[in-house]
Amino acid sequence: MIELSGLRKVYPAAAGDVVALDGIDLVVERGAVHGIVGRSGAGKSTLVxxxxxxxxxxxxSVTVDGRVISALPEARLxxxxxxxxMVFQHVNLLDSRSVAANVAFPLEVAGVPRRRRAERVAELLELVGLGDRxxxxxxxxxxxxxxxxxxxxALATEPAVLLCDEPTSALDSATTRQILGLVRDLRDRLGITVVIITHEMGVVREVCDSVTLLEHGRVVQSGRLDDVVTQAGSPLSNALIPVPDVPQDEARRLVEVTYATRTVPTHRALAAVAALGEEVDVVAGTIETLAGLRLGRLQLDLPHRRVAPALAALRDAGLDAREVA
Amino acid sequence: MLDGLLDNPVLTQAVPEATLETLQMVGLSALITAVVGLPLGLLLHAVAPNGLRPLRAVRGPVGLVVNLGRSLPFIILAIALLPFTRAVVGTSLGWQAAVVPLSIGAIPFFARLVETAVREVDPGKVEAAQVMGSSRARVLLQVLVREALPSIVAGFTATVIALVAYSAMAGAIGGGGLGFLAISYGYQRFDTTVMVVCVVVIVVVVQAFQVVGDAVARRLDHR
Known part of the structure; x- marks a missing residue:
């Protein structure tokens, strides 16, 4: 549905060119909710x-729904x-128009006749639960x-793609859940492809099927949510299943264990940790269900001499284990 | 004292006539100013570096002309324009003649106010309209002008009030109206009564424009 290939964007500047996007390759499947995450300045906005x-x-090149956007002349564009x-962080409604007239705007642009417009606006407001406003x-x-x-x-002209640029960043957490619930519901009902730009991992956890992490204009990690979270130690896995920070003792070491129920059920993972015996303690951990997977990340605190045997024992039990620097 | 006022033919006849002249002068100039100043202000914004169609080659010269019109004190502009006025209207006397320097003085003033009002419109709204596939003309009229309309109306009110003030100066060089009356009776003949009445009428006229302008701006403003 959406395909970016070798996408580069450079802004010329007197003090040296600014490379906003540095060779982005990305495919978003039809009907997917895809998250694009990254810190501010990572190139998210330029990408949209x-x-x-x-x-x-x-x-x-940028291809959306079979059209090569990057090559179209202005009028065709x-x-x-x-x-x-497109859905914006600050919504960008026209203050001079009523709610209905705002929703009608893209229909006017598309040349939809007045009567059809009124019907469509009523339908759309009903769809988002604002039929009476x-x-x-x-x-x-x-x-x-x-x-x-x-x-x-954004949905007025029945688009194939819904682009959301930080759609919930200005909203409180309860409202955020409602809006994200609506987005997922719309995808299910309309089969629309959704791209959500966000800096909030919570948004990705809540609605995304797949996710891409941008950093300095490059793709650092990308894939289906269940794949990226099971890549233990990867930046997206760490960000999506965070564990609390623990103060580290000079004399002891931290070992991190990760598992997914697809390969190891939780009780087996915990049993393997328990089997390490005395001197090994769980100091932090997260166990949760994400993208239909039960996932765990545990941090173990143990004396230096026990690190190598512990890593070996955990790996034998089918767990991903590694020493934390 | 009131009887004395009503017996004075200057007050019963000349003041109403002069008031009408002032209103005609201001009314026609305001109309011309709106018709020319609004597009000019939009042009100034559109060709600006972050406008809809940045054009440095247009922005520079147009901005210069507008600033030139803004920087001259009105009385000097009016005198400098006398030959031009005579060429256009056929005379440099009367309220019709005064409309020429009044319009030329007010157009740049209003154009800058329009430019400022339009610049205040959130660029996000423009971007949203563009993403929906709007043409530049649609963005200009349905987003920029419509969203800035309350401010544009407020700017127009300020312009009309400035025109009332300018019209008094235009009166001084033969334009007629309340300004002419106030200067010829109040200043040249030391007739304080006529002077005071003219001042009161001008204050009332200005107040009326302000009240109407505010009411219209409020009606249009849904923020």
Whole structure:
């Protein structure tokens, strides 16, 4: 559905060129909810702007729903954009228009006749649970309601792709869950492909099927959620299944154990740890269910001389174990 | 004292006539200013470096002309324009003639206010409209102008009020209206009563414009 290949974006500057995207290769499957995560400045926003064609790549190509966005002339690009819906962090509704008129805007742009517009707007507001707020103005709505309107507007022209740029970063946690629930529900009902740009791992855990980590304009890790979390010690695995920091004792060592129920059930993992006997203690750990997998990350504290035998014993039990630096 | 006021033919006839002249002068100039100043202000914004169509070659010269119009004191602009006014209207006397320097003085003023109002519109709204596939014309009219409309109306109110002030100066060089009356009676003949009445009428006119302008801006503002 979405394919980026060798995508580079360089901003020329007097003090030296700024490389925002440095050779991105990425495929998002039809109907997937794909998260793109990274710190600010990692290139997330530039990536979205290239997807919408608001920014021309320096080199490489962007293909969305079979159209090579990066090669379209301006007029054709405007048409292609109607196949994409976009949801923004600050929603960007027009304050001068009522909720219904905001949702109607993309339909006006697409030249949909007035009567059909009214029907579609009513449908869309119903879809996002705001059927009765059509005549209100954005200023009269809460942040969560405004984002619902933003989603309704993005879906107006029945796009194949929904791009969400930090859709919940300005919302509280309860509202965030509602909005993400709505996004997943829409994907299930409409079969739409969703790309969510975010810096919050919680968003990825909540809705994403697959995820890409960007750093300095490059892909550091990418894949299905169940695959990346089971790559023990990988940056996304660590970020998605965080364990609390523990103060480290000079005389002792930390060993980290990771497992997924696909290979080892929790009780076996815990039994293997218990079998290490005295002197080995669990100091931090996380056990949770993510992407349908039960996952665990445990940190063990043990004396230096016990590290090598412990690692061997844990690996024999089918666990991923390694000393933490 | 009121009887004395009503017996004075200057007050019963000249003041209403002058008021009408002032309103005509301001009204026509305001219309011309709106028609020319609004597109000019939008042009200034559109060709700016972060505008819809950055064009340095246009931005520079247009900005310069606008600043030139803004920097001259109105009375000097009006006098400098006398030959031009005569060429356009056929005379440099009367309220019709005053409309020329008034409009030329107010257009750059209003254009800058429009530019500022439009610049205040959140760029995110522009981006959202662009992502939906809007043309530049649609972004300009339905997003920038419509979202900035309350501010544009407030700017227009300020412009009209400035026009009332300018019209008094235009009166001083033969434009007629309340300014002319106040100067010829109040300043040249030391007729304080006429002077005071003119001041009161001008204050009332300005106040009326302000109240109407505020009401319209409020109606349009849903923020």
């Amino acid at each position: 702007r290239c997807l919408t064609g608001l920014e021309r790549p320096t080199s490489g 405007r048409e292609a954009r109607r196949a994409m819906g 059509g005549t209100a103005y954005p200023a009269q709505l809460s942040g969560g309601q405004r984002q619902r309107v933003g989603i309704a507007r």
